[in-house]
Amino acid sequence: MKLKEEYGDDLAVIFVEVQGADDETAEAFAWRQEWMGRGAMWTTERPVHVEGNTIPKFALLDVEGNVILSGNPLAQKKAIEEAIAEQVKRAKDAPEGTPPKVAKAWAKLAKGDVSGALAACDSLLGDGELGEAAKAARAEIEARTKARIDRGTWMIDQGLLVEAEEHLGDLAKAVKGVPELEQAVAAELERAKAPGAELDAAKDLASLLAKMRKGDPFDDKHVKSLEKLAEKHAGTKAAERAQRLVRLSQVKR
């Protein structure tokens, strides 16, 4: 968790529960340990397999999704820290083998400028072999941007409207100047900000969750607040989430 706090969005951290706990037990445990809301992701699915039958275990993927380290993290603490530092630095560069002229597109993307990155690719499309590299880079940059839009859509569909607005707001700045992407982001942003019961409920829940993350999330006061919120905003997705959190508070330690 310290590494996640040190690197923020530059590092993805996934915690995988592997002792057979179901989703609710694992999530309740993480809440009680005050680990939730600190940027890491939590799952009971195993996205990679690591040799051995004890924990702790880890796997570290590089910026291109390749496994570069795995095993017992306690035995490789320094190696992990050094590898992450190197990968965070490498993330700002273009993928290996990218021609220097095409690398400029990746440099723009690293600064959050999707529009500039795509324009840099477009300026090289007619340039023979370089054009092929630019085309591939363009496709990858566009795919990554569309995946970010899709995540905004997912957040809205889950009732995470406060989070969606922040996510899509950042994306709107990044895609300014690319009409197709601008329109897609604007449409989702309008959905995220649409006034109504869902937005009111989402704001109330976001505020309550922020309080829950500062101390015992399942103390009586918070549980009562969750119950009241679920009642007040009955029928909304935020109310469903609040009810789920009440259930989590009842999961045995």
Added chain:
Amino acid sequence: MNRSMLLAGIPLLAGVALATKAAAGDEASYTFSKPPVDSMGVKSLAELRGKPVLIDFWGTR
């Protein structure tokens, strides 16, 4: 890494042992059946390309 989260040498339950080795150089490719909690909709490892990914296996017992 927060030591309180790392339970050294805790054996896994039978039947949930971690299986094949993730060898260095292997490309990890996985699509989640549902997005991880707090992931804000991440559906696959592919979506995380462009940044390093630290996967930590832990237990609740």
